[in-house]
Amino acid sequence: MPVERYEGVPFIARFRWTTGEVHELFLEKFKDKKIMGAKCDCGYVVVPPRVICPQCLKKLSFDNLIELPQRGVVISRTDVKFKMDSAGNYEKAEEILVAVKLHGSNSTLFLRSLEPVNIGDEVEIVWKEEREGLPGDIIGVRGVKA
């Protein structure tokens, strides 16, 4: 006899986080199509900017913020064939996800690519028409014609 399964009490948890001042500025600058990183004295450039250097653990602040170029290089790519809904069910998908290092940055960003690109290709950030200072302001990347 199979046992009966219960779906459970519908559980929707909404969380609110404080972004911290530096990350708030990072998002705010999206409105002006700007990407800020934090450059440590050790030379490491972290994006999104953080208040501790991931390389040498030194404290970083507003003084370390620099504007980064909106172009970078694809360091990896995958063709995503599925997505998951909020309940964890799979749906078919056809999307491209890339790992990108913006020029002058040591961090890797994981972004959607709007067109097929390969490892080593130069790409640029694509912004939403109306930006609100949210992560979704960056739609993804697209290739830069040589």
Place this chain on the structure above:
Amino acid sequence: MRIGIIGFHALPLTYDIEMTREESVFEAAKGALEAAGIEREDIDAVVSASSDYYDGRTISNSMLIGATGAYLKDETKAEEDGLFAVLYAIQRLRTYHRTALVVAHTHSWTFNPHKVSTFMLDPLFDRQNELLNDITLAALQANAYMHAYKVSEEDVALVALKNLRNASRNPLAYRRLSGITLEEVMSSEVYSSPIRELTMAPCCDGAAAVVLAREDVIRESSIDDPIWIEGVGAATDRYIRDRNLLEMESLSIAAKKAYAMAGVTDPLTQIDFAEVTERFAYQELMIYEALGLCQKGRGKYLIRSGFTERDGDFPVNMSGGAAGGDAIIATGLYRLIEAVKLLKNGAGERALVHSQWGLLAQKNIVFVLGRE
């Protein structure tokens, strides 16, 4: 003072198990105590491993106190792989306790574990990208690694084939595909290129337990044939954005610590075999490199030459590894138990056990086990 493993028990890995979490944990704990020949009253400390997210309740250990026999005892939980729970238990035995029971479980059918992986992402940026999860991140790491070191899809499929063949002989394995071929691996469904259904560990349900004791306790109770924990090392890497995706640096550090504690200077000649946690087949190649079995980028030659096959010079995952069934939190304990069984069956004198936790194996832990 050494710590020995004196009893263990693992449930067969399965999916959609018709047991409650308490029932499976109870069966694993009871089996391990029976194997050790001791009673619940003889246990000083209990360390469990489970996850609030996978279990769908916070303080996931609170309902397990009866099942693990931890009632009114020193009890704690690792919300990580079971091998980290073993490390906690060792720390307790090294300070003041005589015996400890470690139990780990995951019921994967409760909630898709790959969905849980998205809750490990940085909530303020990465989690807003609906394409990111442990599978797509692994795909990005795999492609970067394969591109950098000219590793082919076939090399990766050979790892999966080795592990699936080994799993088909393991009675505890969940995914047993007898007669599996390279073509079947390479034509299985793509989740996110190059990750395919058969180059990815299948999430499943499982529970496992081990009993640990201090060397003096083992000597005075004249327990025969304990397996000794000769070395242990653990290390944690940075978040995925600020990590070199081409290597497992924290695993290299963990392995070096474990080797130093065990007095291992050359793992290839001083260790006989390994049981490792490869959630994705390509990871096993990176694991070879991090464990110092070969140089960076040369893992492909170990799989091509059959070096890590069950009849090779240094067998890896004779049990089938995570490819045979990944009960997430319990997977490290399954690897440990498989290694202990192999040592007891005469497969060698020394074994290496590895497990991992977090996105793209952010944390790694290595044990060196030995017989008398």
